[in-house]
Amino acid sequence: MTAAASPVPRTPWGLWRSPYLWLATIHLLGDAVVVLTSGLLVLGATAVVLAGFPLALIGIPLSRWANRWVYGIAGWERARARVTRGQEVPALVPPPRAGSAAKDAALAVKDPGLWRQFIYYVVLFWAAIAWLFVVPFAWSVPLVLIGLPAYYSYFAAAQAQLGPFVIDSTTRASVVAVLAALFLLFVSPLMIRAASWFDGWLVKELLGPSESGVLAERVHQLVQSRQQVVDSVEAERRRMERDLHDGAQQRLVSLAMSLGRAKNRLGDKEPAVRALIEEAHSEAMQAIAEIRDLTRGLHPPVLTDRGLDAALSAVAARSPVPVQLRVDVPVRPSLTIESIAYFVVTEALANVAKYAEAAQVEVLVIREDDVLRVEVRDNGRGGADPARGSGLRGLADRVAGVDGQLTVDSPPGGGTTLIAEVPCG
Amino acid sequence: MRVVIAEDSVLLREGIVRLLEEQNCVVVAAVGDGNALLTAVEEHRPDVCVVDVRMPPTFTDEGLRAALVIRDQFPEVGVLVLSQYVEERYASELIGGNPGGVGYLLKDRVADVDQFIDGLRRVAGGGAALDPEVISQLLVRSRKADPLAVLSPREQDVLRAMAEGKSNAGIAQALVVGEGAVEKHISNIFLKLQLSPTDGEHRRVLAVLRYLGT
Numbered sequence: 001m002t003a004a005a006s007p008v009p010r011t012p013w014g015l016w017r018s019p020y021l022w023l024a025t026i027h028l029l030g031d032a033v034v035v036l037t038s039g040l041l042v043l044g045a046t047a048v049v050l051a052g053f054p055l056a057l058i059g060i061p062l063s064r065w066a067n068r069w070v071y072g073i074a075g076w077e078r079a080r081a082r083v084t085r086g087q088e089v090p091a092l093v094p095p096p097r098a099g100s101a102a103k104d105a106a107l108a109v110k111d112p113g114l115w116r117q118f119i120y121y122v123v124l125f126w127a128a129i130a131w132l133f134v135v136p137f138a139w140s141v142p143l144v145l146i147g148l149p150a151y152y153s154y155f156a157a158a159q160a161q162l163g164p165f166v167i168d169s170t171t172r173a174s175v176v177a178v179l180a181a182l183f184l185l186f187v188s189p190l191m192i193r194a195a196s197w198f199d200g201w202l203v204k205e206l207l208g209p210s211e212s213g214v215l216a217e218r219v220h221q222l223v224q225s226r227q228q229v230v231d232s233v234e235a236e237r238r239r240m241e242r243d244l245h246d247g248a249q250q251r252l253v254s255l256a257m258s259l260g261r262a263k264n265r266l267g268d269k270e271p272a273v274r275a276l277i278e279e280a281h282s283e284a285m286q287a288i289a290e291i292r293d294l295t296r297g298l299h300p301p302v303l304t305d306r307g308l309d310a311a312l313s314a315v316a317a318r319s320p321v322p323v324q325l326r327v328d329v330p331v332r333p334s335l336t337i338e339s340i341a342y343f344v345v346t347e348a349l350a351n352v353a354k355y356a357e358a359a360q361v362e363v364l365v366i367r368e369d370d371v372l373r374v375e376v377r378d379n380g381r382g383g384a385d386p387a388r389g390s391g392l393r394g395l396a397d398r399v400a401g402v403d404g405q406l407t408v409d410s411p412p413g414g415g416t417t418l419i420a421e422v423p424c425g
Numbered sequence: 426m427r428v429v430i431a432e433d434s435v436l437l438r439e440g441i442v443r444l445l446e447e448q449n450c451v452v453v454a455a456v457g458d459g460n461a462l463l464t465a466v467e468e469h470r471p472d473v474c475v476v477d478v479r480m481p482p483t484f485t486d487e488g489l490r491a492a493l494v495i496r497d498q499f500p501e502v503g504v505l506v507l508s509q510y511v512e513e514r515y516a517s518e519l520i521g522g523n524p525g526g527v528g529y530l531l532k533d534r535v536a537d538v539d540q541f542i543d544g545l546r547r548v549a550g551g552g553a554a555l556d557p558e559v560i561s562q563l564l565v566r567s568r569k570a571d572p573l574a575v576l577s578p579r580e581q582d583v584l585r586a587m588a589e590g591k592s593n594a595g596i597a598q599a600l601v602v603g604e605g606a607v608e609k610h611i612s613n614i615f616l617k618l619q620l621s622p623t624d625g626e627h628r629r630v631l632a633v634l635r636y637l638g639t
Contacts, residue, residue, distance in 0.1 A: 242484065245479070246434070251436065253437060254436045254440045256533070256535075256536030257440045257444060257535050257536045258440065259536070260535075260538040261444055261447065263538070264539070281536065284536065285533055285536060289533065292510060295509075301479065301486075301509075301510065302510065302512040302514060304485060305485045306486075306512075306515075309514075310513075310514035313513055313514065313562070314510075314513055317513060317561060317562035317563075
């Protein structure tokens with residue numbers, strides 16, 4: 001999730017040669033300032049979110065505004081991490097607009113992002129206090145100790161106490177100085193590195209999207225891209241229907257018309273030629289009928305113009321098995337959803353005609369809030385199995401393409417009930 | 426017979442114009458969209474206009490809507506709608522409560538010159554010309570209420586042919602029976618649908634309306 005601009009050197013030697021060490025030091029010291037500025041702002045904004053929430057008219061817009069404010073501040077903190085550590089943390093996404101101010105405010109209060117950012121500043125407060133000890137310990141203390149031998153050479157009677165040890169001679173001072181120098185060379189960079197790592201970890205864990213957040217975002221993207229694919233396929237069906245209608249079909253009708261005229265002009269002369277023309281004429285008519293059936297299966301124009309009820313009543317009329325149709329869809333869903341519901345019914349009726357040996361089919365299409373429910377029941381011989389029939393599988397696939405569900409209940413001898421439920425919000 | 430044609434495909438439009446001219450019709454205007462159609466009808470007051478359902482700019486039911494306007498504003502002008510598909514919904518809207526002076530045919534029928542001209546003449550004369558496919562779709566719609574259950578299958582055949590706009594002679598030819606038999610069936614239909622003789626020739630229309638369930 002975190003992509004550093006350049007890898008952090010692992011060895012003390014490498015750290016000494018990289019600007020990372022100094023930038024990290026500055027960053028750690030900066031934490032204290034941040035806690036006193038941004039931290040207090042976030043604390044205040046969070047308080048506003050909480051306090052504003054119950055205050056109805058004024059509070060509700062305020063909660064939302066304060067919530068956004070927290071995200072803004074966290075943005076600065078991410079920017080600081082990028083500048084000093086080259087740490088790239090993807091931004092948290094504030095809760096989306098829910099529509100009403102009250103819902104927005106409720107989202108602002110329940111927003112996990114707000115609370116993670118709040119916790120970040122609380123933890124950073126203690127971390128910043130720790131850095132106020134760690135950073136001087138890493139840099140100033142060894143530097144001071146290195147100066148001890150010089151101190152002794154100027155003040156012979158001087159003495160210093162380091163914990164339980166009393167340093168009262170140049171020799172001892174030199175030993176301490178060497179140890180301090182070694183500490184400075186090898187340990188201090190590692191201390192800064194560790195502190196900086198912890199600091200970066202806080203930013204990553206609390207100011208970046210959580211793992212579930214990343215997954216949720218990914219799922220959201222996938223759902224959207226799938227929706228685009230499904231929509232584009234449906235648009236393609238409509239386009240093909242129109243192309244066939246405006247192109248090939250018109251030409252064939254025109255051709256058939258010319259042949260019809262030729263036939264009429266010829267009258268009773270040349271019976272052999274007339275027979276040929278008649279043959280060509282009926283072939284052309286056949287071709288027109290075939291294209292018509294093909295395009296109607298793709299996407300019938302009446303579906304776009306008049307919706308499911310009109311399109312399905314035409315389908316019901318063509319069914320060889322008597323169909324009882326009820327369509328109760330007060331608000332039209334998207335063209336894609338309509339097209340899929342239409343497909344479910346036509347496929348189901350085609351199956352009934354082919355295999356079910358039914359005497360009666362009942363087709364029910366109802367919209368209940370955001371779900372379009374398509375039911376096709378027949379009183380045939382049952383035994384339909386989606387695992388075997390490619391038609392049923394194709395249906396299930398197309399329904400699944402829009403997050404719908406297809407259930408088939410088909411006990412042998414007991415008729416078949418096919419139910420498709422498609423979300424159409 | 427003076428005709429206005431509205432069809433956006435130039436190929437087809439020219440074809441229909443030539444076809445009609447061969448049949449001694451006068452094509453007073455041939456246009457490509459709904460608005461032009463309305464203007465042409467207003468200007469020329471033809472006996473009948475031939476209208477494609479899908480036309481620019483929307484390419485949905487432009488022609489049908491123009492046809493409805495003509496039916497409403499120029500009731501003396503016959504309207505024959507041609508469509509790639511015949512859909513019961515469009516037919517119901519088009520017929521409304523009055524199946525006179527209206528036709529709704531599959532485009533294929535244009536190629537069947539005699540059938541097309543026959544339908545066109547019927548519509549121009551204030552009659553009806555409905556595609557057998559529309560009839561069967563309308564039949565399914567009205568099957569629910571089923572005021573026709575009282576009719577025998579043969580009588581239903583006769584009524585169906587009547588709904589297509591056929592004359593007694595045409596029905597006799599289509600069903601391969603004598604004209605006398607057709608007349609007998611028709612009077613039975615009137616009887617069973619309780620249409621009294623005082624309604625006169627109008628009974629035919631009433632029977633068809635009952636049949637269409639509109």
